[in-house]
Amino acid sequence: MMLCLTLFVMAQAQHIDYKTYFTPERLRVDLVFTGNAQTQDVFLHSLHKEPLWAGSKTVLIAPFDYGDCRYNVYSTQNVLLFSRGFNSLFAEWTTTEEALEKDKAFATSLWMPYPKDTVWFEVSQRVSSTGAWKALKRFRIEPTDALIRVEAPVCEAEALIYNGPVENHVDLLFVAEGYQAHELEKFKQDAARFAEYLFEYEPFTSRKADFNIWILPLESQTSGPSFPQHGLWTQTSLYSAFHTFYLERYLTLPDFSPLGKAVSGAPFDALFVIVNSDIYGGGGIYNYYGISTSDHSLSKEVFVHEFGHSFAGLADEYYTSDVAYIDMYPTDVEPWEANITTLVDFASKWEDIMHLEGVGVYEGAAYMAKGMYRPAIDCRMHTNNAPAFCPVCQRAINRVIDSYTK
Numbered sequence: 493m494m495l496c497l498t499l500f501v502m503a504q505a506q507h508i509d510y511k512t513y514f515t516p517e518r519l520r521v522d523l524v525f526t527g528n529a530q531t532q533d534v535f536l537h538s539l540h541k542e543p544l545w546a547g548s549k550t551v552l553i554a555p556f557d558y559g560d561c562r563y564n565v566y567s568t569q570n571v572l573l574f575s576r577g578f579n580s581l582f583a584e585w586t587t588t589e590e591a592l593e594k595d596k597a598f599a600t601s602l603w604m605p606y607p608k609d610t611v612w613f614e615v616s617q618r619v620s621s622t623g624a625w626k627a628l629k630r631f632r633i634e635p636t637d638a639l640i641r642v643e644a645p646v647c648e649a650e651a652l653i654y655n656g657p658v659e660n661h662v663d664l665l666f667v668a669e670g671y672q673a674h675e676l677e678k679f680k681q682d683a684a685r686f687a688e689y690l691f692e693y694e695p696f697t698s699r700k701a702d703f704n705i706w707i708l709p710l711e712s713q714t715s716g717p718s719f720p721q722h723g724l725w726t727q728t729s730l731y732s733a734f735h736t737f738y739l740e741r742y743l744t745l746p747d748f749s750p751l752g753k754a755v756s757g758a759p760f761d762a763l764f765v766i767v768n769s770d771i772y773g774g775g776g777i778y779n780y781y782g783i784s785t786s787d788h789s790l791s792k793e794v795f796v797h798e799f800g801h802s803f804a805g806l807a808d809e810y811y812t813s814d815v816a817y818i819d820m821y822p823t824d825v826e827p828w829e830a831n832i833t834t835l836v837d838f839a840s841k842w843e844d845i846m847h848l849e850g851v852g853v854y855e856g857a858a859y860m861a862k863g864m865y866r867p868a869i870d871c872r873m874h875t876n877n878a879p880a881f882c883p884v885c886q887r888a889i890n891r892v893i894d895s896y897t898k
């Protein structure tokens with residue numbers, strides 16, 4: 493009886509009235525993560541006031557325990573007002589060989605509704621050996637701080653598909669990278685094609701009316717991404733580059749800062765960077781950004797796969813691939829991703845839908861041949877040949893869409 497009462501009180505405490513605590517604007521918190529494989533730290537770089545919070549005004553506390561990192565925003569009375577989970581390139585990098593012997597710093601931007609009063613902004617990371625959260629640092633944010641930079645849009649976003657108010661639709665923003673001025677029409681066509689690709693896949697097909705698609709036609713000085721492995725460096729707006737972590741096909745934005753600044757004036761819940769190139773590659777980092785190339789023959793498959801990572805936090809269901817990560821998942825801890833399991837806490841995963849056709853437990857997932865299981869023989873998160881997301885991934889994606897629309 494006491495337990496039920498406690499749960500009830502906690503659920504009640506989670507209802508936060510948006511207008512009481514936040515203005516219609518958005519706060520961008522620019523941070524710098526530093527460290528190595530053993531120790532990590534985070535520092536406040538700068539604060540930015542942006543025109544519009546485009547996210548949900550009802551789902552303020554993250555409904556999922558997703559991400560390798562998390563930020564919680566508390567009132568000065570210690571009431572949790574807002575939270576989100578996320579992954580970052582830094583968090584990935586700390587699991588590489590390089591992080592065993594080097595210290596590095598990575599810039600990151602995080603967004604929240606603009607607070608009316610002083611808040612505490614707490615950044616936590618998940619302890620991989622236990623799955624528990626550990627607070628890294630707390631920053632006190634005064635919304636009246638004269639040094640909070642007021643941002644004006646660098647580049648205006650345009651609506652490609654508009655289905656309704658930003659606060660109860662998923663706002664997916666396609667950002668141009670490596671397109672010169674005369675190629676921005678091509679970008680618009682590429683973005684329209686990517687939107688069509690997305691809606692070819694369930695559950696996106698059925699949920700199309702829940703999406704707004706925005707495009708940011710950002711101009712670059714030169715075309716295409718950089719190829720460090722070939723000594724080829726281009727001058728683009730977002731500094732996209734292959735060879736991330738020395739992996740040929742891993743295309744990312746090694747520095748997040750230009751992207752954070754570029755999207756200052758744009759409405760978005762999800763960021764996807766389209767890179768003007770016909771070379772195979774991409775990446776997707778949960779609640780951070782997805783990125784892939786425009787013109788490879790597998791651009792559709794790669795984009796939808798990477799969006800599965802960046803939008804819904806889905807894990808790779810494959811296990812035979814060249815990745816830089818070492819010991820990424822302990823087998824005695826249930827991973828947080830919805831589509832993989834170590835069977836340590838299978839009830840928290842897809843045990844309840846094992847009766848569905850095409851759902852099972854198959855060993856080999858998340859770069860591990862043993863001790864990690866996936867829900868289907870094949871899936872969009874498994875191979876480029878898969879025609880669909882498996883039922884478990886579809887359910888996870890639907891739940892994330894709900895968190896933006898309900």
Ligand SMILES: [Zn+2]
Nearest residue numbers: 871873882885
């Ligand atoms: Zn799947």
